[in-house]
Amino acid sequence: MEIRLEEVTKTYSGGVRALDDLTLTIPRGMFGLLGPNGAGKTTLMRILVTLLEPTAGRITIAGIDRLREPHRVRQIIGYLPQEFGFYRRLTAREYLEFAAGMKGLPPAQRRRQVDELLVRVNLDRDARRPVGGFSGGMKRRLGIAQALLGDPRVLVVDEPTAGLDPEERIRFRNLLTELAGDRVILLSTHIVADVESACSALAVIDRGRLRFTGSPGELARQAEGRVWQLTVPARDFERLRGGLRIVGARRVGDDMELRVLSAENPLGQGTPLAPTLEDGYLALMEGVPA
Amino acid sequence: MRLTFKDVTASYNGRPVLAGVSLSLGPGLWLFTGPNGCGKSTLLRCAAGILRPRSGRVRLLPRDAREEIDAWDDPTAYRWHLGYAPQELLDLPETTAGRYLAYLAALKGVRPACRPERVAAVMAQVSLPDGEVPAFSTGQRRRLALAAALLNDPDLLILDEPTQGLDPDELVRLRLLLVELAADRIVLVATHLPEALSGCADGHYTITAEGVNRVGDPA
Numbered sequence: 001m002e003i004r005l006e007e008v009t010k011t012y013s014g015g016v017r018a019l020d021d022l023t024l025t026i027p028r029g030m031f032g033l034l035g036p037n038g039a040g041k042t043t044l045m046r047i048l049v050t051l052l053e054p055t056a057g058r059i060t061i062a063g064i065d066r067l068r069e070p071h072r073v074r075q076i077i078g079y080l081p082q083e084f085g086f087y088r089r090l091t092a093r094e095y096l097e098f099a100a101g102m103k104g105l106p107p108a109q110r111r112r113q114v115d116e117l118l119v120r121v122n123l124d125r126d127a128r129r130p131v132g133g134f135s136g137g138m139k140r141r142l143g144i145a146q147a148l149l150g151d152p153r154v155l156v157v158d159e160p161t162a163g164l165d166p167e168e169r170i171r172f173r174n175l176l177t178e179l180a181g182d183r184v185i186l187l188s189t190h191i192v193a194d195v196e197s198a199c200s201a202l203a204v205i206d207r208g209r210l211r212f213t214g215s216p217g218e219l220a221r222q223a224e225g226r227v228w229q230l231t232v233p234a235r236d237f238e239r240l241r242g243g244l245r246i247v248g249a250r251r252v253g254d255d256m257e258l259r260v261l262s263a264e265n266p267l268g269q270g271t272p273l274a275p276t277l278e279d280g281y282l283a284l285m286e287g288v289p290a
Numbered sequence: 291m292r293l294t295f296k297d298v299t300a301s302y303n304g305r306p307v308l309a310g311v312s313l314s315l316g317p318g319l320w321l322f323t324g325p326n327g328c329g330k331s332t333l334l335r336c337a338a339g340i341l342r343p344r345s346g347r348v349r350l351l352p353r354d355a356r357e358e359i360d361a362w363d364d365p366t367a368y369r370w371h372l373g374y375a376p377q378e379l380l381d382l383p384e385t386t387a388g389r390y391l392a393y394l395a396a397l398k399g400v401r402p403a404c405r406p407e408r409v410a411a412v413m414a415q416v417s418l419p420d421g422e423v424p425a426f427s428t429g430q431r432r433r434l435a436l437a438a439a440l441l442n443d444p445d446l447l448i449l450d451e452p453t454q455g456l457d458p459d460e461l462v463r464l465r466l467l468l469v470e471l472a473a474d475r476i477v478l479v480a481t482h483l484p485e486a487l488s489g490c491a492d493g494h495y496t497i498t499a500e501g502v503n504r505v506g507d508p509a
Contacts, residue, residue: 036457037427135326162454165325165482190457193485234473247462248489249469251318256469259489281458 001062001153002027003048003184008057010043010208018043019054020208030180032195032202032216033188034281040208041188042082045156048186049079062153062184078147082158084139088132092123092142095131099146117145121175137168144175155185161194173198196277204284212284216277223261223279228270230258247282291353291445292316293337293476298346302332310346311502318492319472323484328497330480331377331450337478338374338448339365352445353474370399373439377450377480379431382423387413387434390423395441412437416467429460436467447477453486465490 003026010019018040033041046052048061050070059066066073086095093114100110118124121141126134131142140160147155157176161169169191176185177198189195195202196216204212204219212219232240234256237249244266248259259273260266261283275283295313299306307329322330335341336348339361349358352371359368382390391409400408413420416433426434432452439447452468453461469490471477481487488494494505 034458036459037429037455137326163451163482165328166323166484167325169482190455190461191483191486192458193483237470241466246466249466250490251469251473251492278458282462285459 001184003062003154003186004058004060005044006058008044008047008059009055010040010047010052011055018208019047022057022205022208022210024203024210024213026184026186026203027201028180028182028184029201030176030185030187030199032199033186033205034190034192034195034202035205035211036285037190038207039205041205042158043208044205045079045158045186045188048073048154049077049156050074051079075150076152077154077156078150078152080140080143080147080155080157080160082162084143086131086139086142089130091128091130092118092134092145093127095142096145096149100149103149105150113149113151117148120148121145122171135168136163137165137172140164140168140172141175144172144179148179153183155179155183157185158188159190160187161189161191169194192276192278192281204281206285219284220275220277220280222281223275223283225272226261226263226283227273227275227279228260228262228266229273230260230266230270231255232258232267245282245286247279291474291476292351292358293446293478294347294349294351294358295333295336296347296349298333298336298343298348300329300332300336300341300343302327302329306344307332308336308343308497309501313495313502315476315478315493317472317474317476319468319477319479319487319490321484321487321491321494322478322480322497323482323494324497328499330497333497333502334374334448334450334478334480336361337446338372339368340374350446370442371445372448373442373444373446374448375432375435375439375450375452377454379428379435382426382431382434384422384424386420387418387423387426387437388420390434391437391441394438398442400441408441408443412440415440417463428455429457429463432456432460432464440471445475447471447475449477449479451481452479453481453483461486 005022005024008019008022011017035041047054050073061073064072096114118127121144201215234254237256245261246258247261250257293315295311298308298311300308324330336343348361351358361368392405395405395408416437418433418437495502
C-alpha cells in the first residue's frame with residue numbers, strides 16, 4: 001500500500017504553479033513533508049484528499065486512481081487540515097457522531113466507532129464536555145479522531161502540532177506513530193524535531209518541486225563535514241554574519257559561540273560538529289557556500 | 291538594566307496560575323516554557339504591565355537609570371521602556387509595512403522628526419522589506435510584529451510564541467536576531483519549541499503548577 005505521484009503539476013488560475021512536475025512515492029508508515037512556507041505542501045495534501053484537482057499528472061492511492069475514482073479515495077482517506085473548526089457547544093461525542101453521519105457511516109457502526117476512537121485519542125473521560133472548553137491539544141486529538149472515522153488506510157495531517165505545548169506535542173506524535181503501523185500517514189510540518197523523532201522517511205519540497213526524498217538520517221548527512229563550531233569575539237558577530245552562514249549563536253562572556261554551515265573550515269578555526277536534521281535541511285535548501 | 295518579579299501572584303480566568311513568583315533577570319535571552327494554561331502568557335502579561343498581579347511587584351531598572359520603575363505605579367514610564375509582541379498575529383490593515391510602522395511610532399510617542407528614521411531602522415534590524423502587508427508571509431508578519439515592538443528601542447522586549455508558523459529558514463533568522471537583540475536588552479520569550487531556541491538562550495525557565503524553575507538548576 002502506498003501513494004504514488006507521477007509528474008503532478010498544479011497551476012492556480014492566477015498562474016501560480018504550486019506543484020511543478022512532482023514525482024514521489026510515499027510508502028506505508030509515517031512520512032514527513034518538509035518545506036518552506038509556500039512550498040506547495042498544503043496544495044499537495046488537498047489534491048490527495050480530493051479537495052483540489054491537479055492540472056496534470058497521475059496519482060494512485062493504495063492502487064486507486066485518484067483522478068478517475070475520487071469517491072473511492074474518499075472512502076479510504078482521512079484528513080486533518082491545518083485550520084479546523086468545531087461547533088463549540090457540541091460535546092466531543094456529539095461532534096464525532098455528527099461527523100460520522102456526514103461521512104455516511106451506517107448508524108449501527110457509528111456508536112461503536114465513536115466509543116473506540118474516544119478511547120484511542122484519550123478523550124473518553126472528556127466525551128461529555130463541550131468542545132469550546134478544550135485545550136489546543138485536545139482539539140487536535142478530537143480532529144484526529146474525526147479523521148479516523150471509517151478506519152481510513154491513509155491519513156493526511158497538515159501542521160498538526162502547531163500551538164501544542166511540548167508534552168501535548170509528544171503525546172500527539174506518539175499517537176500518530178501508534179496509528180502508522182498499518183497505514184500511510186503523511187505529516188506536513190515546519191517542526192524538524194517532529195519529523196526527526198516520528199518519521200521513517202520524508203520528502204522536502206520547495207516551490208512545488210521535489211528537492212529530496214529519503215530517511216531523516218540521509219537528510220542530516222547532506223550537511224556531513226559542513227557543520228562547524230566557531231568561537232569569535234562578540235564584537236565581530238555583526239561583521240561575520242554577512243560572510244558566513246551562521247545557523248546558531250550563543251553569547252559566552254565577551255565571545256560568541258557560532259554554529260556555522262560551510263564547506264570549508266571557517267576562518268581555519270572551526271571545530272567540526274555532527275550535523276542535525278535541521279543542518280541537513282538548511283544545507284540542502286541553499287547549497288552550502290564554499 | 292534589570293527586571294524583577296517579587297512574590298508575584300496572578301490569576302487567569304479566575305484561576306490562580308502564578309503563586310509567589312520571584313525572579314531577577316538582567317540583559318540576555320530568557321526562555322519560558324510549560325504546558326498550555328500553566329501561566330506563561332500570564333507571566334509575560336504581568337511583565338508587560340497588561341495584567342495586574344493580585345499581589346507582588348514587577349519592576350524594571352532601565353539602562354543607565356538609578357531608580358526602578360513599577361509596572362503599575364508608573365505605567366507610562368514603564369511602557370516607554372517596553373516592547374511586546376503578542377502571540378496572535380493581528381489582522382493587519384491594507385497598508386504598507388512602512389506606513390503601518392509610522393502610525394504605530396506615532397501611537398508610541400516617537401517624536402515626529404524621529405519617526406522616518408526609527409521606522410527605517412527597525413525594518414533594517416528585522417530584515418523586513420517594505421510592501422503591502424496583506425501579501426506578507428507568516429514569517430514576514432512575525433518580523434513586522436517584532437519591528438513594531440522595537441520602535442521605541444526598548445530595554446525590555448517580550449515575545450509570546452515568536453516561532454509559531456515559521457519555517458526552518460525563518461527560524462534561523464529569528465534565532466540570530468534574538469541573540470543580537472539580547473546583547474544589550476532583556477528579552478523574554480515564551481515558546482512551545484524550546485529546542486529551537488535553547489542553543490542561543492542565556493537561561494531557560496519552566497513554569498508549572500509548582501512554580502518557576504530554571505532548567506539545569508538542581509531542583
